[in-house]
Each structure stands twice: as structure tokens, then as C-alpha cells.
Amino acid sequence: MNANASHDTIRAVQWHGDRLALLDQRRLPGEEIWFDCRTADEVTDAIRVLAVRGAPAIGIAAAWGVVLAAKSGVPLEPILATLRAARPTAVNLMWALDRMRSRIDAGADADALEREAQAIQDEDLAANRLMGELGAALIEPGSHVLTHCNTGSLATAGYGTALGVIRAGVEAGRITQVYAGETRPWLQGARLTMWELVRDGIPAKLVADSAASHLMKHGEVKWVIVGADRIAANGDTANKIGTYQLAIAARHHGVKFMVVAPSTTVDMATANGDDIEIELREATELLSIGGKRTVIDGADAWNPVFDVTPADLIDAIVTERGVILRPDESQMQAVFG
Numbered sequence: 001m002n003a004n005a006s007h008d009t010i011r012a013v014q015w016h017g018d019r020l021a022l023l024d025q026r027r028l029p030g031e032e033i034w035f036d037c038r039t040a041d042e043v044t045d046a047i048r049v050l051a052v053r054g055a056p057a058i059g060i061a062a063a064w065g066v067v068l069a070a071k072s073g074v075p076l077e078p079i080l081a082t083l084r085a086a087r088p089t090a091v092n093l094m095w096a097l098d099r100m101r102s103r104i105d106a107g108a109d110a111d112a113l114e115r116e117a118q119a120i121q122d123e124d125l126a127a128n129r130l131m132g133e134l135g136a137a138l139i140e141p142g143s144h145v146l147t148h149c150n151t152g153s154l155a156t157a158g159y160g161t162a163l164g165v166i167r168a169g170v171e172a173g174r175i176t177q178v179y180a181g182e183t184r185p186w187l188q189g190a191r192l193t194m195w196e197l198v199r200d201g202i203p204a205k206l207v208a209d210s211a212a213s214h215l216m217k218h219g220e221v222k223w224v225i226v227g228a229d230r231i232a233a234n235g236d237t238a239n240k241i242g243t244y245q246l247a248i249a250a251r252h253h254g255v256k257f258m259v260v261a262p263s264t265t266v267d268m269a270t271a272n273g274d275d276i277e278i279e280l281r282e283a284t285e286l287l288s289i290g291g292k293r294t295v296i297d298g299a300d301a302w303n304p305v306f307d308v309t310p311a312d313l314i315d316a317i318v319t320e321r322g323v324i325l326r327p328d329e330s331q332m333q334a335v336f337g
């Protein structure tokens, strides 16, 4: 691994006092294009089109959207509502907006809201580093692991959740090979996770989503390590589409399954995974690749972009508050109740 790992330099969401600079994740890995959001509505649009994506990152971006609105003096109630509706599954978005609202209700001015948004961002980075250590400690030296989607610096304030565990595990010699699933249809794994891992000099191989079970069958991986968008009160976990089938295959093949997410991803107000809204995105995202249509005209598609892994298929949930092994409602209540 490159001693000057670049993960410390990837900050996909950057506040500049009167604008929010975003690294456009639709353009990676071919182009590193930045653009500025100067209004809350521009932040909402950026979240909607996945220019910024990843559960923690969209919560952080939304918090800065509130600051942009407060500085411009527009009424904040409609701004909070519009930001909240940008995407439905990742609870970090609602958590961040609720935290900003509580400061607004307490009379915070624009400067105080700016400090709050900065705190949200800084706390996320600190949580990722702690989770990296906690999760890596579970992994026996010399392990190969499989990850899904992108849960790295691009999806957070930096370092990453599942990818943070992988970074810490590689640094500690506990992980010697990473397999990254391509993550159809938006290709977060192929386009974003491989970009982060190659930049860090971490040994990584891309695998087709459909190759994951075959990989596990041949004993190539010890852990599947993924992020989360919403963890319900019983430990059921919503994450990128394809996660559920990875968990089924992992259990079948005796591979351990780790979910890594900050406490801002835990939603104790949602009883179980059946109650988590799964975002359905446009069929066109499935009917084309890189803007080129790959399916006959007239064809339609069903494009859910998250699924729910039941708690009984999860071996460990790693948060900055600690590790929950074989999560269930009572353990979740003990830590997050």
C-alpha cells in the first residue's frame, strides 16, 4: 500500500464559506470534475442525480444546503422539506436535517448553522477512522475480502465506512486482497471503489456482480464487508441493491458478513427492514451504460437501488459506538435505545 495513501486527500464535499464544491461522481473515474452549489436547491438537485451520493455524504451535503439557505435569508422550512425529499432510503439525510432543524428551532443564526454543519462533517470523519480500527480487528491476518458499491471517501466525509475498515485492515496486514463488485446498474464499485483503491495502491480486483457466489464458493474471501443506508431497530439493514444476495451466498459458503456504518445510519424509529422505503430509480439507468442504450427500444425495466438484508444474515454491525456481533433487537436497543 502506498505510504502516502491518497484517501486522506479525497474530500468529495468541500465547503468554501459561500459555496459547496462537489466532486461530480457521475463523471468518475474518467474525469475529475468539480462544480459549485450556491443554493440549497442546487444541493438538492446534486443529491437527486447522484452527483454526490453515499448515505453519510448526502447528509453532510444537505446540512451545507441548509447553511447556504440560511446565509441567503430565504425561509428555511421549505428548504428542509425539499432537501429531505431528495432521496428516501438513506436515513443520514433525515438525521442531518433533523439536527440542523433542532439548531434552527433553538434560534441558531447562519454562523451557528455553519458550525453545526462543519461538526456533522468532522464527526463523520472521526467515526470512520474509529470504525476502521474496530472492524479491522475482527479480520484475521492475510484475509481476502469482498466489498460492494462504494463506501469510501467519496461516500462520506473521508476514509469511508466499509472501505475504511478495508483501508485499516490493509494497513494492519489483516487484508491482503480486496475484491470489489461492479455494482450494477450505477457501477459504484467499478467506477468509484476501484478508483479509490487503485489510488491508494491497495491490491484490488474487480468482479462482476454475478461472479460473487462463485468467488465465495472457491474459498477466496473470508469476509463480505459492506456499508448501509438505513439500519432498522432489529438490525435489518438496507444497502445497495445486490447486498441481500451477497449475504445469502456468504451464509451458504461460511463467509462472514460485516456491515459498517456510523450511528447516523441507525434508525431506531423503524422497527424492521420491511418498513424501510426502497428507492426506485428511472428505468433508463438500467437500460443503458454510460449513456449508451444497451436494450431494445420499447423495453422497460424495474430499478430498485437498495435491498434489505435481514439481521440474521449479518455476523457483525460495526459502528463508532462499538461492534454488535450477530445483531438482534435487544442488542440494538442496548447500544442505540
Ligand SMILES: CSC[C@H]1O[C@H](OP(=O)(O)O)[C@H](O)[C@@H]1O
Pocket: 053, 054, 055, 056, 148, 149, 150, 151, 152, 155, 156, 161, 162, 188, 226, 227, 228, 229, 239, 240, 241, 305
Ligand atoms: C457509506 S455509503 C453507504 C451506502 O450508500 C450507497 O448508496 P448510493 O451510492 O445509491 O448513494 C451504497 O448503498 C452504500 O453502501
